[in-house]
Amino acid sequence: xxxxxxxxxxxxxxxxxxxxxxxxxxxxxxxxxxxxxxxxxxxxxxxxxxxxxxxxxxxxxxxxxxxxxxxxxxxxxxxxxxxxxxxxxxxxxxxxxxxxxxxxxxxxxxxxxxxxxxxxxxxxxxxxxxxxxxxxxxxxxxxxxxxxxxxxxxxxxxxxxxxxxxxxxxxxxxxxxxxxxxxxxxxxxxxxxxxxxxxxxxxxxxxxxxxxxxxxxxxxxxxxxxxxxxxxxxxxxxxxxxxxxxxxxxxxxxxxxxxxxxxxxxxxxxxxxxxxxxxxxxxxxxxxxxxxxxxxxxxxxxxxxxxxxxxxxxxxxxxxxxxxxxxxxxxxxxxxxxxxxxxxxxxxxxxxxxxxxxxxxxxxxxxxxxxxxxxxxxxxxxxxxxxxxxx
Amino acid sequence: xxxxxxxxxxxxxxxxxxxxxxxxxxxxxxxxxxxxxxxxxxxxxxxxxxxxxxxxxxxxxxxxxxxxxxxxxxxxxxxxxxxxxxxxxxxxxxxxxxxxxxxxxxxxxxxxxxxxxxxxxxxxxxxxxxxxxxxxxxxxxxxxxxxxxxxxxxxxxxxxxxxxxxxxxxxxxxxxxxxxxxxxxxxxxxxxxxxxxxxxxxxxxxxxxxxxxxxxxxxxxxxxxxxxxxxxxxxxxxxxxxxxxxxxxxxxxxxxxxxxxxxxxxxxxxxxxxxxxxxxxxxxxxxxxxxxxxxxxxxxxxxxxxxxxxxxxxxxxxxxxxxxxxxxxxxxxxxxxxxxxxxxxxxxxxxxxxxxxxxxxxxxxxxxxxxxxxxxxxxxxxxxxxxxxxx
Numbered sequence: 001x002x003x004x005x006x007x008x009x010x011x012x013x014x015x016x017x018x019x020x021x022x023x024x025x026x027x028x029x030x031x032x033x034x035x036x037x038x039x040x041x042x043x044x045x046x047x048x049x050x051x052x053x054x055x056x057x058x059x060x061x062x063x064x065x066x067x068x069x070x071x072x073x074x075x076x077x078x079x080x081x082x083x084x085x086x087x088x089x090x091x092x093x094x095x096x097x098x099x100x101x102x103x104x105x106x107x108x109x110x111x112x113x114x115x116x117x118x119x120x121x122x123x124x125x126x127x128x129x130x131x132x133x134x135x136x137x138x139x140x141x142x143x144x145x146x147x148x149x150x151x152x153x154x155x156x157x158x159x160x161x162x163x164x165x166x167x168x169x170x171x172x173x174x175x176x177x178x179x180x181x182x183x184x185x186x187x188x189x190x191x192x193x194x195x196x197x198x199x200x201x202x203x204x205x206x207x208x209x210x211x212x213x214x215x216x217x218x219x220x221x222x223x224x225x226x227x228x229x230x231x232x233x234x235x236x237x238x239x240x241x242x243x244x245x246x247x248x249x250x251x252x253x254x255x256x257x258x259x260x261x262x263x264x265x266x267x268x269x270x271x272x273x274x275x276x277x278x279x280x281x282x283x284x285x286x287x288x289x290x291x292x293x294x295x296x297x298x299x300x301x302x303x304x305x306x307x308x309x310x311x312x313x314x315x316x317x318x319x320x321x322x323x324x325x326x327x328x329x330x331x332x333x334x335x336x337x338x339x340x341x342x343x344x345x346x347x348x349x350x351x352x353x354x355x356x357x358x359x360x361x362x363x364x365x366x367x368x369x370x371x372x373x374x375x376x377x378x379x380x381x382x383x384x385x386x387x388x389x390x391x
Numbered sequence: 392x393x394x395x396x397x398x399x400x401x402x403x404x405x406x407x408x409x410x411x412x413x414x415x416x417x418x419x420x421x422x423x424x425x426x427x428x429x430x431x432x433x434x435x436x437x438x439x440x441x442x443x444x445x446x447x448x449x450x451x452x453x454x455x456x457x458x459x460x461x462x463x464x465x466x467x468x469x470x471x472x473x474x475x476x477x478x479x480x481x482x483x484x485x486x487x488x489x490x491x492x493x494x495x496x497x498x499x500x501x502x503x504x505x506x507x508x509x510x511x512x513x514x515x516x517x518x519x520x521x522x523x524x525x526x527x528x529x530x531x532x533x534x535x536x537x538x539x540x541x542x543x544x545x546x547x548x549x550x551x552x553x554x555x556x557x558x559x560x561x562x563x564x565x566x567x568x569x570x571x572x573x574x575x576x577x578x579x580x581x582x583x584x585x586x587x588x589x590x591x592x593x594x595x596x597x598x599x600x601x602x603x604x605x606x607x608x609x610x611x612x613x614x615x616x617x618x619x620x621x622x623x624x625x626x627x628x629x630x631x632x633x634x635x636x637x638x639x640x641x642x643x644x645x646x647x648x649x650x651x652x653x654x655x656x657x658x659x660x661x662x663x664x665x666x667x668x669x670x671x672x673x674x675x676x677x678x679x680x681x682x683x684x685x686x687x688x689x690x691x692x693x694x695x696x697x698x699x700x701x702x703x704x705x706x707x708x709x710x711x712x713x714x715x716x717x718x719x720x721x722x723x724x725x726x727x728x729x730x731x732x733x734x735x736x737x738x739x740x741x742x743x744x745x746x747x748x749x750x751x752x753x754x755x756x757x758x759x760x761x762x763x764x765x766x767x768x769x770x771x772x773x774x775x776x777x778x779x780x781x782x
Contacts, residue, residue: 317722
């Protein structure tokens with residue numbers, strides 16, 4: 001049985017009850033359908049897994065009268081799009097993706113990653129959470145509404161991305177090269193993003209704006225080869241240069257030291273504060289889950305939420321030098337690299353921040369460091385809407 | 392033909408000429424012998440390669456009347472020792488090692504690593520330079536003297552280490568646990584270390600003291616698992632903690648910032664300066680070989696040599712966090728580690744420096760970082776001797 005949440009107005013409850021009863025009756029079939037989608041290894045590079053998943057989704061959309069089409073035609077990563085519009089009604093767009101991250105070390109799985117497995121009250125498989133579960137649930141929800149009522153209360157469109165896990169390259173390319181097509185397939189009054197999470201108490205989670213990511217790679221090459229470790233007094237050491245360069249970017253108190261980095265960060269408005277005050281964040285749950293005693297800088301409550309949602313951050317994702325995982329090598333490494341991501345908030349622009357990072361490194365004596373970056377997406381704040389405003 | 396260097400006094404020239412002529416006549420056999428030793432993969436973990444090399448060396452020593460014995464009996468890494476003494480004559484001890492570093496990626500070799508190959512005027516094989524070439528050349532030199540003269544002008548002993556490339560663990564253990572045995576097999580008037588290098592002009596290189604190494608491993612664990620990269624505003628990042636900790640150890644101008652680190656470093660004496668003034672160091676050759684435009688801090692001449700030979704250094708050997716070599720993972724890493732070596736000069740004590748490093752990290756807010764260390768050897772300045780002083 002599904003909980004019908006108190007957010008739904010009383011007048012619509014009867015209809016929704018019928019829909020949920022229908023879903024309950026169909027639950028075995030719906031879970032089987034999800035299991036089939038999860039059995040497909042739709043991982044970047046696995047052309048078979050991706051095209052099987054794409055075909056299954058297209059067939060489903062077709063059966064629901066959504067006239068699916070493929071866009072972007074970037075071979076294995078095509079976008080699947082389908083729409084059912086209703087005259088003079090607003091349009092809801094669902095964004096999901098059918099690609100998933102690889103299963104990694106298969107020995108680390110306690111059940112086969114591509115077999116949907118029930119444990120406790122949950123269903124497990126690689127990619128079921130991100131994003132096949134939500135993808136299939138949305139299709140099935142619309143299907144259930146159609147089955148109960150024979151029509152939809154608003155126009156509905158589905159856009160299924162095929163390379164979200166590797167940066168939505170196809171969609172990004174289309175934004176540049178096929179702007180009109182992108183406008184056509186994303187022209188909606190409301191877009192619901194890939195997940196609809198619920199909090200531990202069952203209430204739906206709403207996202208407070210979407211931050212974006214600038215991913216930067218630093219590479220240092222300090223000479224043409226490794227040398228014996230005793231030569232550190234005279235020869236440059238790539239690992240040291242990388243460490244020093246990184247340490248100029250952010251200090252131990254989480255202050256990002258890049259000149260002008262915070263220039264475009266908006267001061268929080270009273271409306272922001274009002275939203276954040278009541279915005280749920282399960283501090284104790286997170287601390288317990290991560291086994292840490294406190295959040296960075298000892299923050300909690302509103303100050304923590306302001307930090308998380310309104311402030312940018314700069315986070316090392318990985319560092320590599322000297323290949324220590326191959327065993328101890330008493331060397332002066334001549335190569336070192338690091339990757340970090342900058343989480344940007346609204347009004348910050350990835351290209352501008354990248355330029356500031358380059359200038360900062362040069363000004364601090366690190367002109368020898370190669371800087372490469374992927375500037376992905378753009379930070380955005382959603383307009384808050386009230387239930388029922390759409391239809 | 393071998394160059395007889397002008398360092399040898401005229402009165403001994405005739406004898407030495409005979410020895411060199413003998414070596415020339417034997418050169419094919421001597422090179423074959425070296426090739427056989429180089430064909431043995433005497434790498435840590437390769438019990439077969441190590442025991443074959445050990446057996447070959449013992450047989451050679453036996454044939455030369457050096458009554459070889461094994462010591463340390465640390466299974467595959469035993470020490471081979473042999474001696475021929477002469478009443479009232481001083482004793483020269485040769486230290487060498489028969490273990491070598493692994494061949495690494497075999498595809499990167501232009502000739503098979505365990506086949507001695509002649510190219511130009513050089514012989515190539517894994518381990519021929521470090522240390523099988525010098526090891527065999529010394530045995531063959533003594534053999535040649537015995538062949539020409541029938542006796543030796545001084546006592547000679549050979550000590551062959553079996554795990555030098557991995558820290559001479561067996562010998563270190565014996566120093567602790569079998570001090571009397573170590574005293575017995577190292578009791579000599581002069582010890583010649585593993586190599587006898589020559590400079591490009593053919594003159595023999597003398598080492599100006601022996602520095603020692605303190606190897607330190609830093610490990611950071613910031614939480615119980617990786618998290619998505621967007622959570623960098625609130626969750627601790629092990630890579631950042633490691634970077635910040637390392638950056639407190641040494642600044643961009645190569646100043647080691649550990650409190651008291653330089654306390655025991657001796658000021659250079661006039662004698663030191665006199666030696667260093669004339670001490671050869673091929674700056675241009677090194678710069679060209681490493682493809683760099685200058686040495687650290689732009690040093691050259693006496694200042695560079697003072698830095699290299701009289702000042703300690705602190706050198707990162709490797710850093711690891713986030714496993715970037717497994718592909719891009721947009722994470723907050725919860726683990727990070729680094730290894731660095733401290734090259735110590737006379738009067739600095741490894742244990743003292745390690746204590747200072749621990750105190751420094753704690754004082755700078757890095758008590759969460761796990762510090763482990765191998766304190767190896769001890770820095771030493773050799774007494775200069777003149778040719779002929781031994782016999």
